[in-house]
Amino acid sequence: xxxxxxxxxxxxxxxxxxxxxxxxxxxxxxxxxxxxxxxxxxxxxxxxxxxxxxxxxxxxxxxxxxxxxxxxxxxxxxxxxxxxxxxxxxxxxxxxxxxxxxxxxxxxxxxxxxxxxxxxxxxxxxxxxxxxxxxxxxxxxxxxxxxxxxxxxxxxxxxxxxxxxxxxxxxxxxxxxxxxxxxxxxxxxxxxxxxxxxxxxxxxxxxxxxxxxxxxxxxxxxxxxxxxxxxxxxxxxxxxxxxxxxxxxxxxxxx
Numbered sequence: 001x002x003x004x005x006x007x008x009x010x011x012x013x014x015x016x017x018x019x020x021x022x023x024x025x026x027x028x029x030x031x032x033x034x035x036x037x038x039x040x041x042x043x044x045x046x047x048x049x050x051x052x053x054x055x056x057x058x059x060x061x062x063x064x065x066x067x068x069x070x071x072x073x074x075x076x077x078x079x080x081x082x083x084x085x086x087x088x089x090x091x092x093x094x095x096x097x098x099x100x101x102x103x104x105x106x107x108x109x110x111x112x113x114x115x116x117x118x119x120x121x122x123x124x125x126x127x128x129x130x131x132x133x134x135x136x137x138x139x140x141x142x143x144x145x146x147x148x149x150x151x152x153x154x155x156x157x158x159x160x161x162x163x164x165x166x167x168x169x170x171x172x173x174x175x176x177x178x179x180x181x182x183x184x185x186x187x188x189x190x191x192x193x194x195x196x197x198x199x200x201x202x203x204x205x206x207x208x209x210x211x212x213x214x215x216x217x218x219x220x221x222x223x224x225x226x227x228x229x230x231x232x233x234x235x236x237x238x239x240x241x242x243x244x245x246x247x248x249x250x251x252x253x254x255x
Contacts, residue, residue: 002090004083005045006034008053009097010107020045025090031078032057032067034094035108054107062223065156068163069108070097075163075221099163115157118175122202124182126191139190152185152231154224161218161228167211174211175203177218181231187238200235200242209236 002025010019021038022045032055039052058064060079067078072086072095086094102110141149155178162168162176183199186192203209212232219228 004087004091005093006038007093007095008107009095010053012106013104016104019050020093025083025087027084029083031069031071031081031083031094031096032060034083035078054105054109056109063156065158065223068099068110068112068158068160070099070163071095073097075099075160077158077160077223080223099159101163101165101168102159110159112157112159115159115162115176115178118179119157119182121175122179122183122199123195124179124186124199126186126189127194128191141190145188145190149185149188151224151226152181152188155181155185155226156224158223160221160223164217164221165213166215166217167213172211173207175207177212177228177232179203180209180212180235181226181228183235184231184238187235197242197245200239201246203235204239204243209239212236 003022004025006021006023008019008021009016011017021043023034023037026033035053035055042050042052044050055067055069055078057067057079059066062077062080065077068075069078071078071081078096083094084090086092096108098104098108099110102112102114104110157178159178161178165174165176167174168176180203183203187196187199209232214229214232216229219226222228
């Protein structure tokens with residue numbers, strides 16, 4: 001039977017080590033199913049019993065963003081990473097490692113809380129109260145606007161863009177491309193105007209839009225092909241307008 005090797009970086013921050021597992025090749029298998037096989041029978045390549053590999057998963061259909069990891073050095077979702085795409089006729093080695101830009105929990109699981117805290121900072125939501133008047137069902141959104149906003153709404157907060165961004169590190173507090181794109185999403189929503197200025201002010205500090213180095217790695221690795229490099233200059237222009245408005249103490253204008 002044809003086999004392949006999963007080489008996995010394991011352990012905690014205190015100690016990490018590589019461990020290899022030899023698995024039978026199945027045509028439709030993905031990285032998650034391979035990890036499940038190891039979980040059922042945690043025997044490494046040397047034939048020694050070991051602990052099951054730790055990773056995170058949920059939807060298994062590239063919607064939740066939880067199974068993010070480095071696969072052969074590239075950040076992506078493990079649930080849609082097919083083994084056949086990484087091996088030659090069912091043989092070879094696939095290297096799995098945890099993201100490096102987030103605190104490591106164990107093995108392939110990291111803590112992405114940083115991204116969720118940033119979403120709080122930029123108020124990535126729509127306030128229902130006050131967003132509509134006269135007992136109507138809500139503001140109307142044209143089909144054209146819906147079409148432009150939908151790609152932005154598919155963000156899974158998976159962390160692939162942050163992992164690929166050279167501006168994000170332990171020494172940097174850059175909020176990252178995902179948060180900037182969410183500012184554009186909610187500020188473009190007719191019901192999002194109530195907090196538009198607050199969102200823009202949140203990206204005007206040193207951690208915000210000015211920290212972007214425009215390497216464009218984010219858009220290359222985004223699983224959902226979100227136009228991140230379109231959102232960033234858009235928000236930069238909007239933030240500049242907000243800065244001038246605040247400087248001259250001009251009143252906020254509903255838009």
